[in-house]
Amino acid sequence: MSNEDLDFLDALEELESAEDFLNFFKIPFDQSIVHVNRLHILQRYHNYLKAHRERAGEPGYLDYKALLTQAYEDFVHSDAYTEKVMRVHQKASGIATVSVSSITRAVPSA
Secondary structure (H helix, E strand, O other): OOHHHHHHHHHHHOOOOHHHHHHHOOOOOOHHHHHHHHHHHHHHHHHHHHHHHHHHOOOOHHHHHHHHHHHHHHHHOOOHHHHOOOHHHHHHOOOOOOOHHHOOOOOOOO
């Protein structure tokens, strides 16, 4: 790994927020979309990076930028519930429902 690669990876270590990542890679973004979806964007980005590593090895700068752009764009054109990035949304689609009429109050026996 070159010194340039190490400098890039060190710079990534300093980034904390979705805005930090988007600004670092100079990706234009709508603050209102990021504000509502920042954790979802970062989780999707993490998932994309993991899949890239499994498929093609360690990503380079352009891969990091393209995958972040893709993660951000997923939420420009959709929403967190539809994308089901977070575990809570993944489980929500499999929740069983109970009708109100089936709920009864137990009456203590005398």
